[in-house]
Structure formats: structure tokens, C-alpha cells
Amino acid sequence: MARQYNFRKRVMVTGGAGFLGSHLIDRLLDQGHEVLCVDNLFTGAKLNIDHLRTHERFEFLRHDVTMPLYVEVDEIYNLACPASPIHYQHDPVQTTKTSVHGAINMLGLAKRTGAKIFQASTSEVYGDPAVHPQPEDYWGYVNPVGPRSCYDEGKRCAETLFFDYRRQHGLGIKVARIFNTYGPRMHPADGRVVSNFIIAALKGEPIPIYGDGSQTRSFCYVDDLVEGFLRLMATDDAVTGPINLGNPGEFSMRELAEKVIAITGSKSEISHLPLPQDDPRQRQPDISRAKATLDWQPTVALDEGLVRTVEYFRRFA
Ligand code: NAD
Ligand code: UDP
Ligand code: UDP
Numbered sequence: 001m002a003r004q005y006n007f008r009k010r011v012m013v014t015g016g017a018g019f020l021g022s023h024l025i026d027r028l029l030d031q032g033h034e035v036l037c038v039d040n041l042f043t044g045a046k047l048n049i050d051h052l053r054t055h056e057r058f059e060f061l062r063h064d065v066t067m068p069l070y071v072e073v074d075e076i077y078n079l080a081c082p083a084s085p086i087h088y089q090h091d092p093v094q095t096t097k098t099s100v101h102g103a104i105n106m107l108g109l110a111k112r113t114g115a116k117i118f119q120a121s122t123s124e125v126y127g128d129p130a131v132h133p134q135p136e137d138y139w140g141y142v143n144p145v146g147p148r149s150c151y152d153e154g155k156r157c158a159e160t161l162f163f164d165y166r167r168q169h170g171l172g173i174k175v176a177r178i179f180n181t182y183g184p185r186m187h188p189a190d191g192r193v194v195s196n197f198i199i200a201a202l203k204g205e206p207i208p209i210y211g212d213g214s215q216t217r218s219f220c221y222v223d224d225l226v227e228g229f230l231r232l233m234a235t236d237d238a239v240t241g242p243i244n245l246g247n248p249g250e251f252s253m254r255e256l257a258e259k260v261i262a263i264t265g266s267k268s269e270i271s272h273l274p275l276p277q278d279d280p281r282q283r284q285p286d287i288s289r290a291k292a293t294l295d296w297q298p299t300v301a302l303d304e305g306l307v308r309t310v311e312y313f314r315r316f317a
Contacts, residue, residue: 010072012036012115014065014106015079017044019185020120020178023226024077025049029057031230036071040064043082048185065102066094072113075233078106079120081155084190085148085276092150099154100161107165116172118233119162121242123179123283124152133250133284136177136242146278159242166240174232174239179246179285183222183305184312194219197257198310201266202317211275213254216282220247221305224298231294239293246285247298263306 011028015021016037021044028035034057037049041062052058063069065080081098082088088095103119110117126134127142142152165171182194200207228245251259257270290296 008032008034009074010034010036011075011077012038012071012073013077013079014038014102015044015081015120017041017046017049017060018079018083019048019183019187020181020222020225021077021079022048022185023183023222024079024229025052025058027226027230029055033057035059036061036073038063038065038069039080043084043087043187043190045187065105066097068105069109071109073109073115076106076110076115076117077120077229077233078103078117081120081151084187084192086191088151089147092147095150096154099151099158103158103161107161107171110171111165111169116174116233117162118174118176118229119158121159121175121177122151122155123177123244123246123285124148125156125159125177126283127152128278128280129283132282133248133286134244135286136244136289143278147276148278163240172237173241174235175241175243176229176232177242177244178225179220179244179283180217181220181222181225181246183309186309188313188316193217193253193256194306194309195313197260198264198306198313199317201260201264201268202310202313204266204268206271207257207261207268208271208273209253209257210273210279212272213257213270214252215275215279216250216252216284217256218247218250218284219256219302219305220245220298221300221308224300228290228294228296231296235293243289243293244285244287245290245296246287247302248285248287249302250282250284251302259303259306260310263303263310
């Protein structure tokens with residue numbers, strides 16, 4: 001498997017200055033590829049790619065994917081899209097445009113160049129799931145008109161576009177449904193649960209649990225996820241996904257808060273705030289398909305990943 005992605009390609013990563021994109025770029029450069037990072041810096045930060053500024057095989061282009069883009073590349077990872085609820089709800093129309101117009105432009109680019117194209121889809125396509133854990137053939141339970149819809153329906157429409165470009169134009173597509181992922185370079189102010197809890201714990205402030213904390217999520221460490229991206233991209237043309245990528249370990253938000261308090265040695269108390277509208281009750285990936293197709297499964301346990309993430313966040317506390 002490793003050999004297949006070991007020779008030099010021109011790889012474009014949209015959303016490359018974000019949390020996941022910047023880690024992906026590090027791996028692609030390590031493998032010897034040329035990388036074009038395309039990002040409008042809406043939620044991403046130059047800081048995430050600052051260490052690459054003088055790298056000879058790295059190039060940054062400030063660009064909004066809702067606008068056409070003409071470049072020559074061999075592979076495209078389409079990650080551009082705000083991912084945290086407070087960011088994607090800040091300008092919901094722009095969020096849908098990014099997912100839908102962004103997908104159309106990147107698919108158009110892939111069609112013209114013959115590039116393979118990867119889509120960062122999400123477990124949010126399952127909505128507040130009525131099936132647990134979620135396999136890829138579950139169609140989801142999504143509110144089309146709620147505050148999360150700009151993201152959920154935008155990502156669902158992007159998947160539709162990917163599969164129609166495949167059926168209509170024969171594109172090589174790879175659709176990954178990513179479950180909650182955490183690690184260094186998460187945006188400290190994007191309101192996601194892992195970063196919020198760690199920052200509160202390090203500052204000795206109350207840990208903000210929304211609702212009673214019984215809702216569950218499954219948290220994947222970023223290095224594991226990026227390995228899954230690379231393996232999916234390296235599969236042969238018949239493999240299109242959708243394919244779940246995430247860590248099946250399932251924890252309630254109360255359990256997560258207790259882990260963060262223990263790891264940081266914090267004296268923070270837990271506080272309860274209102275549960276946001278349409279907040280999914282539970283989420284856990286069924287990763288049988290990823291195991292069988294990619295020989296992939298996460299290797300970093302939540303406690304270990306949290307220790308590494310806490311180290312990163314100390315600079316913000
Ligand atoms: P992020 O916010 O850190 O990164 C997204 C990047 O996209 C940012 O750098 C942002 O500036 C850029 N971007 C946003 N709109 C753009 C536009 N119109 N044109 C160009 N660039 C634009 O989020 P992330 O966690 O790194 O997520 C990356 C991708 O993975 C997203 O598509 C997200 O939906 C998906 N995803 C992430 C998770 C997770 O847990 N982190 C889970 C499921 C799916
Ligand atoms: N596109 C792009 N870069 C390219 C090729 C296409 O940004 O290299 C955009 C183009 O603006 C178009 C979209 O991708 O609106 C979809 O392209 P496609 O060829 O599928 O559609 P068409 O141009 O026929 O509408
Ligand atoms: N959450 C929380 N406190 C926070 C941020 C989030 O209790 O400070 C909860 C949120 O209500 C949700 C879960 O943690 O049930 C995961 O939230 P996040 O925004 O990280 O991801 P998503 O809801 O998109 O899975």
C-alpha cells in the first residue's frame with residue numbers, strides 16, 4: 001500500500017490551512033509530493049502552515065472555492081468548509097455555497113484535469129441518527145430547515161454531486177464520512193467540545209457541558225484520521241466510498257469532561273448550559289467497511305490523544 005502513494009504527485013488540498021488540512025499536508029510533503037494549499041482563511045490560520053513557508057514543494061494560494069479555479073493537479077482533497085457549529089452557523093448561506101459551489105468547482109477541475117478527487121464528508125449526513133452505530137448504508141435523519149442544515153444538507157448535496165460526476169463523467173471519487181476528530185491545531189475558539197473542555201480545564205474555569213452530558217460522540221485522533229485519508233486516496237478506481245472514518249470508542253460528554261479534568265489535574269467544576277437545537281443524541285461510526293477496504297482502524301486511544309492535545313493547548317491557556 002505504501003508504495004502506491006510514494007512517488008511525487010501534484011496534490012491540491014482545499015481547506016489546507018485548517019485543522020485537518022494542515023496535518024494532511026504535513027503527511028503529503030513527508031511522502032515527497034508537491035502540495036498546493038488552497039484556503040480563504042475563513043477558519044484556517046496561516047499559523048497552521050507557517051512551518052511550511054519555505055518548503056520547496058509547498059505553495060499557498062488564498063482563494064475561495066466558491067469561485068472557479070484553474071490549476072493543473074493529479075489529486076484533490078476537498079476539505080474547504082467551516083466545520084464547527086459556531087463557525088458554520090455564522091454565515092449559513094456561505095456554508096452551503098462552500099459545500100455545494102465548492103464541490104461543483106472542484107469536480108469541474110477534476111473532470112478537466114482527470115485528477116482523483118477526495119471529499120471530506122461528515123457523520124452529520126446521518127443527522128440525529130435513528131440507527132446506532134451508523135453504517136454507510138443508513139440514509140440519515142436530518143432536519144432540512146434547522147440551524148445545522150446549512151452544513152448537513154450542504155455536505156449531503158456535495159456527496160450527491162460527487163456520485164453524479166462519477167456516474168455521468170466517470171470521475172475517480174473518494175468520499176469519506178468523517179466522525180468527530182480532535183488534536184493539535186484545532187481552532188481554540190471554534191467551540192468544539194474537546195477544545196472547549198481542555199481550555200476551560202487549563203484555565204480552571206467551569207467545564208461547559210451542554211444539556212445533561214449524556215449525549216455521546218466518538219472521538220478520533222487526527223493522525224489516525226489522516227492515515228485513513230491517504231489509504232482511501234490510494235485505493236483503486238472501483239473504491240468510491242462513502243466510507244466512515246472515525247474511532248468507534250463512544251463516550252458521553254460527561255465522561256469526556258471527567259477525562260479532561262483528570263488529565264489536566266484541573267480543579268474545574270462541571271457547569272451545565274442549555275443543549276443547542278437539533279444536537280444529535282448519539283454518534284458512533286460502524287467502521288467495518290474501512291477495516292475491510294482500507295485495512296484501517298484507529299490506533300490512538302482517547303486518553304493518549306487527549307494528553308497530546310492538552311500539551312498543544314497549554315499555549316492558549
Ligand atoms: P477547519 O475549520 O479547521 O478547516 C476548514 C478550512 O476550510 C479552513 O482552513 C477554512 O479557512 C477553509 N475554508 C472554509 N471555507 C472556504 C472557502 N469557501 N474557500 C476556501 N477555503 C475555505 O475544519 P477541519 O476540522 O479541519 O475540517 C476540515 C474538513 O473536514 C471540513 O470539510 C469538515 O466539514 C470536515 N469534517 C471535519 C470533522 C472534524 O471533526 N474536524 C468532522 C467531519 C467532517
Ligand atoms: N471549473 C473550475 N476549474 C476547472 C474546470 C471547471 O473551477 O478547471 C468550474 C467551472 O467554473 C464550472 C464548474 O467547475 O462552473 C463545473 O464544471 P463542469 O465542466 O462540470 O461544468 P460546466 O462548465 O459544463 O458547467
Ligand atoms: N458540547 C458541550 N460543551 C461544549 C461544546 C460542545 O457539551 O463546550 C457538546 C455539544 O452539545 C455536542 C457535543 O458536545 O453534544 C459535541 O459538540 P461539537 O460541537 O464538538 O461537535 P458536533 O456536535 O458537531 O458533533
